[in-house]
Amino acid sequence: MAKPPVSENLTTLSVHLAARKPSVAPELASVIEAIALAGKSIARKVRRARIEDVLGQVGHTNVQGEAQEKLDVLSNDLMLHCLSECPAVGVCASEEEDEAVVVRPRSDGGAYAVLFDPLDGSSNINVAVGVGTIFSILPNDLPDERTAEAVLQPGSRQVAAGYVLYGSSVLLVLTTGDGVSMYVLDPELGDFVLVEPSLRLPAERKIYSLNEAYRRDFPAGYNRYLDWTHENGYAARYIGSMVADVHRTLLKGGVFLYPPTAVNPDGKLRLLYEANPMAFVVEQAGGVAAVGGRRILEISPEALHQRTPVILGSPVEVDHVTRHLAD
Ligand code: AHM
Numbered sequence: 001m002a003k004p005p006v007s008e009n010l011t012t013l014s015v016h017l018a019a020r021k022p023s024v025a026p027e028l029a030s031v032i033e034a035i036a037l038a039g040k041s042i043a044r045k046v047r048r049a050r051i052e053d054v055l056g057q058v059g060h061t062n063v064q065g066e067a068q069e070k071l072d073v074l075s076n077d078l079m080l081h082c083l084s085e086c087p088a089v090g091v092c093a094s095e096e097e098d099e100a101v102v103v104r105p106r107s108d109g110g111a112y113a114v115l116f117d118p119l120d121g122s123s124n125i126n127v128a129v130g131v132g133t134i135f136s137i138l139p140n141d142l143p144d145e146r147t148a149e150a151v152l153q154p155g156s157r158q159v160a161a162g163y164v165l166y167g168s169s170v171l172l173v174l175t176t177g178d179g180v181s182m183y184v185l186d187p188e189l190g191d192f193v194l195v196e197p198s199l200r201l202p203a204e205r206k207i208y209s210l211n212e213a214y215r216r217d218f219p220a221g222y223n224r225y226l227d228w229t230h231e232n233g234y235a236a237r238y239i240g241s242m243v244a245d246v247h248r249t250l251l252k253g254g255v256f257l258y259p260p261t262a263v264n265p266d267g268k269l270r271l272l273y274e275a276n277p278m279a280f281v282v283e284q285a286g287g288v289a290a291v292g293g294r295r296i297l298e299i300s301p302e303a304l305h306q307r308t309p310v311i312l313g314s315p316v317e318v319d320h321v322t323r324h325l326a327d
């Protein structure tokens with residue numbers, strides 16, 4: 001029998017999270033719902049960007065020396081507001097904030113640390129390309145005076161992670177450590193509804209996704225890999241917005257890479273709120289995320305905004321990359 005359309009078989013994000021109790025604690029569900037609320041609000045800002053005159057730069061840079069877009073700042077404020085209103089949030093960290101933002105200690109209910117990139121890919125926003133909010137949720141089990149340190153944990157300690165993609169539709173992709181679910185925002189209902197309870201990444205697909213214009217600066221192994229792909233019928237796909245590129249990789253398969261370059265010897269992407277949450281999602285969908293011979297999730301962070309090279313995607317395709325890097 002044909003599956004009924006989602007519109008006749010609705011499961012909202014809240015209902016889906018509640019149904020997964022006790023593996024998804026109600027407090028954790030409340031944090032995810034706070035992120036979903038911020039995501040809906042950011043989606044509205046992104047949609048109306050040209051109408052409300054919120055395109056363009058604010059005229060200063062963030063801690064990493066990158067020009068902040070007006071929408072970066074708005075999205076950051078919305079995330080911080082929704083998360084600090086949620087009683088289970090202890091501390092937040094954001095690409096747009098220099099330091100961790102302590103909200104409430106463990107003794108006052110702050111059981112989770114939430115790290116995020118409020119609007120990844122925002123330099124593409126003026127051309128209406130897909131952008132997104134990436135988030136990582138960690139437990140906060142530290143004594144009250146050390147709450148800020150809860151943001152510095154390896155990705156293997158994440159209890160949930162995912163992203164909201166503001167594309168031709170608004171999607172929430174989420175893992176709580178038992179597979180990956182995908183929800184779509186029904187703009188008329190104003191709710192995220194379940195469209196895929198168990199996403200699986202194809203085991204192989206001849207697609208690579210990286211900024212090939214930098215190849216003269218890549219370590220030699222990446223160039224050996226690229227030469228090999230050119231001889232073996234691969235397609236290149238690169239949007240330049242990590243959420244959109246990783247999302248395509250998740251659905252269609254292939255490999256997404258951000259190698260070290262001369263300008264960014266540790267790669268460009270940030271470990272804690274870009275690489276780790278994407279690595280958790282990809283692994284939970286049956287993929288691999290590894291650099292330098294170890295899982296991204298096993299890297300011990302030393303600094304909030306530290307960068308890491310990224311290789312993630314279909315297991316067979318990640319193997320091809322690492323084989324060439326090792327040669
Ligand atoms: P951002 O967080 O400042 O938006 O930067 C991260 C973005 C990613 O979305 C994307 O993968 C990467 O930068 C693209 O970088 P490049 O233009 O060097 O290819």
Ligand code: MG
Pocket residue numbers: 095117119120121274
């Ligand atoms: Mg980013």
